[in-house]
Amino acid sequence: MGLEIAEDDSLKSGGYDSLMGRRRLFILAAAVACVVVFFVDLAVGSSGMSVIDAFTTLVMPGQATSMQRLIVFDIRLPATLMAIGVGMALALAGAVMQTILDNPMAEPYTLGISSSAGFGAALVIVLGISAAGAGMLYISIGAFVCSMAACAVIYLIARFRSSDKTTILLTGIAIFFTFQALLSTLQLMANGNQLSEIVFWMFGSMSRATTDQFVIVLAVLVASSIIFLWNSWRYTALKLGDAHAASLGVNVMTLRRMTLIVVSVLTSVAVCFVGTIGFIGLISPHISRFLVGEDHRYYIPMSMLVGAVVLIVANMFSKVVTAPAIFPIGILTSLIGIPFFFYLVLSKRRFAS
Amino acid sequence: MTLKVEGITCGYGGKEVLHGVTFSSDAKLIAVVGPNAAGKSSLIKCIAGQMHHGGHVSFKGTEIGRQEAVSADMVGYMPQQHMNPVSMTVYEAILLGRLNHIRWSPSQHDRRIVDHAIHELSLDPIADKRINELSGGQMQMVSIAQALVKEPELLLMDEPTNNLDLQKQLEMFEVVRILSEQRGLVAMMILHDLNMASRFADEIVVLSGGEVYAQGKPGEITTQKMLRDVYHVEADVVEDRDGLPHVIAYGSLDEGGRT
Ligand SMILES: Nc1ncnc2c1ncn2[C@@H]1O[C@H](COP(=O)(O)OP(=O)(O)OP(=O)(O)O)[C@@H](O)[C@H]1O
Numbered sequence: 224m225g226l227e228i229a230e231d232d233s234l235k236s237g238g239y240d241s242l243m244g245r246r247r248l249f250i251l252a253a254a255v256a257c258v259v260v261f262f263v264d265l266a267v268g269s270s271g272m273s274v275i276d277a278f279t280t281l282v283m284p285g286q287a288t289s290m291q292r293l294i295v296f297d298i299r300l301p302a303t304l305m306a307i308g309v310g311m312a313l314a315l316a317g318a319v320m321q322t323i324l325d326n327p328m329a330e331p332y333t334l335g336i337s338s339s340a341g342f343g344a345a346l347v348i349v350l351g352i353s354a355a356g357a358g359m360l361y362i363s364i365g366a367f368v369c370s371m372a373a374c375a376v377i378y379l380i381a382r383f384r385s386s387d388k389t390t391i392l393l394t395g396i397a398i399f400f401t402f403q404a405l406l407s408t409l410q411l412m413a414n415g416n417q418l419s420e421i422v423f424w425m426f427g428s429m430s431r432a433t434t435d436q437f438v439i440v441l442a443v444l445v446a447s448s449i450i451f452l453w454n455s456w457r458y459t460a461l462k463l464g465d466a467h468a469a470s471l472g473v474n475v476m477t478l479r480r481m482t483l484i485v486v487s488v489l490t491s492v493a494v495c496f497v498g499t500i501g502f503i504g505l506i507s508p509h510i511s512r513f514l515v516g517e518d519h520r521y522y523i524p525m526s527m528l529v530g531a532v533v534l535i536v537a538n539m540f541s542k543v544v545t546a547p548a549i550f551p552i553g554i555l556t557s558l559i560g561i562p563f564f565f566y567l568v569l570s571k572r573r574f575a576s
Numbered sequence: 577m578t579l580k581v582e583g584i585t586c587g588y589g590g591k592e593v594l595h596g597v598t599f600s601s602d603a604k605l606i607a608v609v610g611p612n613a614a615g616k617s618s619l620i621k622c623i624a625g626q627m628h629h630g631g632h633v634s635f636k637g638t639e640i641g642r643q644e645a646v647s648a649d650m651v652g653y654m655p656q657q658h659m660n661p662v663s664m665t666v667y668e669a670i671l672l673g674r675l676n677h678i679r680w681s682p683s684q685h686d687r688r689i690v691d692h693a694i695h696e697l698s699l700d701p702i703a704d705k706r707i708n709e710l711s712g713g714q715m716q717m718v719s720i721a722q723a724l725v726k727e728p729e730l731l732l733m734d735e736p737t738n739n740l741d742l743q744k745q746l747e748m749f750e751v752v753r754i755l756s757e758q759r760g761l762v763a764m765m766i767l768h769d770l771n772m773a774s775r776f777a778d779e780i781v782v783l784s785g786g787e788v789y790a791q792g793k794p795g796e797i798t799t800q801k802m803l804r805d806v807y808h809v810e811a812d813v814v815e816d817r818d819g820l821p822h823v824i825a826y827g828s829l830d831e832g833g834r835t
């Protein structure tokens with residue numbers, strides 16, 4: 224207020240500073256955890272190579288055999304990197320979706336973006352385009368095109384129905400069921416080989432990830448996170464409700480539409496390489512909110528870090544649970560996610576903020 | 577004229593609720609009164625540029641009534657509905673009032689303004705409390721503080737006295753009055769309590785059925801006739817010790833209100 228404010232008296236509100244300090248500490252801890260699980264994941268695998276050998280290969284690649292280098296750097300590293308990229312991307316998408324739609328259940332999966340990608344992939348598989356050598360590429364393209372189409376439908380309906388958040392959510396759910404039904408139809412039409420391909424897609428997998436794919440995911444991830452972080456104060460204001468955000472000067476409709484477009488590209492890129500992975504986009508923002516609160520300067524990066532940690536851990540388990548076979552990572556995230564989610568919902572505990 | 581409202585029309589889904597609202601005023605403290613669903617909130621939303629509307633609004637010669645005026649902090653607007661009960665602290669929520677000035681970290685200046693508002697509205701004891709743990713009145717005070725730290729030239733408040741106890745209401749009026757004297761703030765408030773409106777406002781605008789019924793000084797506005805025409809109540813108007821009109825209501829004149 225304009226009542227004579229002495230510019231020299233010190234700030235009385237120490238509570239806010241200590242809160243921010245605590246949040247920074249949580250972010251730092253999550254970043255450390257991310258680095259730790261990254262290395263552990265590289266050391267773990269189904270090849271029978273000992274953890275100690277794996278660590279030596281990592282730290283001193285020069286002294287390792289070419290076989291050991293192949294396992295660690297060419298087989299495990301791309302999968303682990305992809306787990307980081309996709310984990311962060313899905314968590315980021317879920318985090319901002321929950322904010323703009325004001326709904327704690329919103330994430331790429333519930334809005335049908337993941338299932339439309341799954342349908343796109345299945346369509347390519349059943350049409351037999353994947354018979355050629357570049358099969359994986361076509362499948363990814365099919366998945367990307369379909370999920371973008373689903374997003375376009377959501378976006379257009381939002382555009383013509385005044386960006387109302389309930390409309391967006393209901394459209395997403397309708398899309399989810401539509402593509403789920405279409406996918407089932409395709410499964411009926413598929414032959415044995417195609418069916419196992421489709422199933423591979425439906426449950427998600429990091430095992431076919433390549434470094435090139437990771438670079439694409441990373442590029443989109445960096446661009447989107449910059450855009451989202453740039454708007455972090457506006458998102459925080461939006462948490463108070465549309466009317467209050469608008470009264471503070473936020474153009475709610477524009478923000479919602481812009482976010483929807485960026486989220487579409489981000490999610491489509493994330494799911495088109497690895498298939499359907501649910502729950503990451505749902506639980507990561509919740510954990511993040513418990514740890515660092517609603518301030519999106521902390522909530523956004525924290526969600527990404529949690530998403531990365533959870534998906535790396537899931538990747539690790541997928542290699543050891545049924546070794547030497549790889550257990551589908553999408554099933555694992557659900558198995559980890561569902562009980563944890565129940566715990567979050569049922570215990571009203573809040574850790575920080 | 578400081579504030580000029582000319583032929584404002586607006587509606588929801590094709591149903592018009594304001595049928596050309598026109599008034600202008602030089603007063604610093606304006607109260608808008610009228611029965612439920614008269615269109616008070618709609619009018620203030622139009623002035624704040626939060627709603628599509630026909631007609632024009634100008635303030636000190638500048639055309640307002642657009643979102644840009646809010647974004648530029650010329651106009652502050654406090655909505656009637658509560659904020660969502662999220663797990664933000666009171667301090668964080670009030671700080672959001674400085675949204676248009678904050679790039680990444682809030683500056684010392686922004687922080688001082690927030691500190692000051694918190695102190696001025698006696699919110700210090702709850703500054704670090706989460707807003708989902710507040711009482712209705714505390715929540716209302718946070719909303720008010722958030723609107724004040726914006727430091728607007730024109731402050732529009734939709735029922736700011738909701739949920740507030742008597743002392744808090746008077747405190748809130750006092751803070752706004754001081755701001756209007758010191759900084760030339762013009763405040764327009766929607767109020768239901770006619771006695772409070774008389775006490776606070778230099779000028780009262782009575783809205784009824786989407787139109788201006790009357791506008792003027794409290795003494796001219798608050799009459800038995802107005803209470804009968806607009807509110808359909810039977811009442812006496814007496815003078816208090818400051819010569820301000822005081823309403824004593826006896827009962828509703830409508831069938832439904834009689835038992
Ligand atoms: N979001 C909305 N959608 C449709 N109609 C609305 C909406 N908001 C208000 N109305 C209608 O517009 C008219 C004016 O409403 P408004 O909120 O402006 O009244 P008000 O004078 O502020 O009433 P109150 O004293 O109850 O707050 C009412 O008939 C109401 O039903």
Ligand SMILES: [Mg+2]
Binds near residue numbers: 616617
């Ligand atoms: Mg109202």
